[in-house]
Amino acid sequence: MSDRGRLKAWIARSGILWREYGKDKMALFGLIIVITALAVALAAPVIAPHNPWDYSADALAPPSLENLFGTDSLGRDVFSRLVWGTGVSLTFGAVAAGLSGLLGIVLGAVPAYYGGRIDDLFSRIFEFVLIIPMIFLLILVMALFSSNIYFMMVVVGLTMWPWIARIMRAQVLSLKSKAFVEASLVSGAGGLRILFRHIIPNGLYPVVANITLQIAFAILTEAGLSFLGVGDPNQISWGQVLYWGQLNIRTAWWNAFFPGLAIVVLALGFTLVGDGISNTLNPRLRERA
């Protein structure tokens, strides 16, 4: 099939899937959350009423019309900090999950395609990474090396890829024996070419669903690591706002409550979108046999 033909087929399939996705109200709700967050991140300078870094004498002021979510211990406006932090948290989720997705697709597909020793070796690596409790490793690595937020994105991405790789591997193993792959082998196409042009694109949908879920997971991980005190103090991420807020939880509940709520809502948005994608693709969960 020509590239154009394949693109058309892909678009047609996506159209059908989109109609199916649209029937799922929760999935649509998730999508609305995600799109709203994107809009807030892009329009942050317009939306935020105050400069998120500006100190004021009005420390730990409760929520009011002037400061919707109150102020923190340095008198900074919590609402404005959350608005500015939206982009940081979204970027964090996208970079970590993107890196994990990229690594997972390649490192899941290539060994599975060739099979044999390499495949065994990689399966052991997945097992190793999946088994160890990651939070302890992440805390250790962040404490040892650096609390820089970009470093954290990469490290979190590096701990998540085996989940994707395992799904990609299963997809490749089941597609490898399908007729269209054998047909292209017979027609003389080379190994990796078949893998990257025929097998991976056909097995990509469940992987995409899981990458979306990992965005939510990455955002929660950043918040968690910040909460434990290994976050980047130079960034206004939601995790950082929460970390500074919870120090004053006895006197100013709004300092920790609102950042936490923001994290929950955004993570929920990505979870619902991810679930929506996988429900759309998995007919067994959709209609009972």
Next chain:
Amino acid sequence: MTSLKRYVARRTLESIPLILAVIIFNFLLIHMTPGDPAALLVRGSGSASVDPEFLKAVKARYGLDRPLHERLVAYVGNVLRGDLGYSFFRSKAVVDIILERVPATLLLVLTSGFSAIIVGTLLGVVSVRKFGSKADAAIQITSSVMHSIPAFWTGLVLLLFFSFHLKLFPSSGIMSPVGENRGSPLDVLQHLFLPFLSLFISDVPIFIRTARSSVLEVMNEDFVTTFRAVGLTENRVLFKHALKNALLPTITVAGMLLGFVLTGAVFTETVFGWPGLGRTMYEAVIMRDYPLLMGMFIFTSICVIVAVLITDILYVYVDPRVKYR
């Protein structure tokens, strides 16, 4: 040897490289950090400038004056002998600090973990029984929402409401600092309640999801169709036969889920000042107590590896259909 025994022996042998990999990985981490690993280990031993003689003694103790491959062998040997290093902040062996904190974590993790397994599995089954109904949707939405709530935020909100606002429960610790009742079972239960609830809320969704998908899977199998065909009621098919088969996947993942539950415990214990492993981890982060942080990583990893091994072995005992691959 029977094939079952052989399977157990082989699975046990397979766990050894995993444990070694954790230890070696930890070793590499120490040596990848910029600067002198010995200086890293003695951080917090008192003065800002460390006595060179003392540093030398530490180097000799942990073999840091020898070439890298010898160090690795010495390090692995130390860990396997139970020497996880020495915390200079606490003037105590890391392994002693950890073992001291295990009971509190066990109390919290076991009570909330088992409650979450039971409630989660039941809700998962109910959601399949009412497939496509409002109850199913409600369970699914609740579990998605709960899944997105980080354990520390659940804890903070419970703390704000039940402890600070209603003043119904104590806000931190495992027992009252003073008073006649200090340390009585009732006192501990009162302190346990909020951390328990918090960890329960964060663990339940994963069990709902596991149960729901495995029951759905089983409901498509031939034996279920047969039971339906011979006229068994749907409830009987589900609770008596399908549930039994669907519980097996829950067992297999239970070992893996220990890591998940421990993660939740780190946050819950931190919020409620519960004196377990999680709180210790937090304290170690704040003090940058590297030997303790490393010890915690090795200790929890080995716990999870062993738990996975045990559940794998239990699984073949419980399910005769499993072939000992």
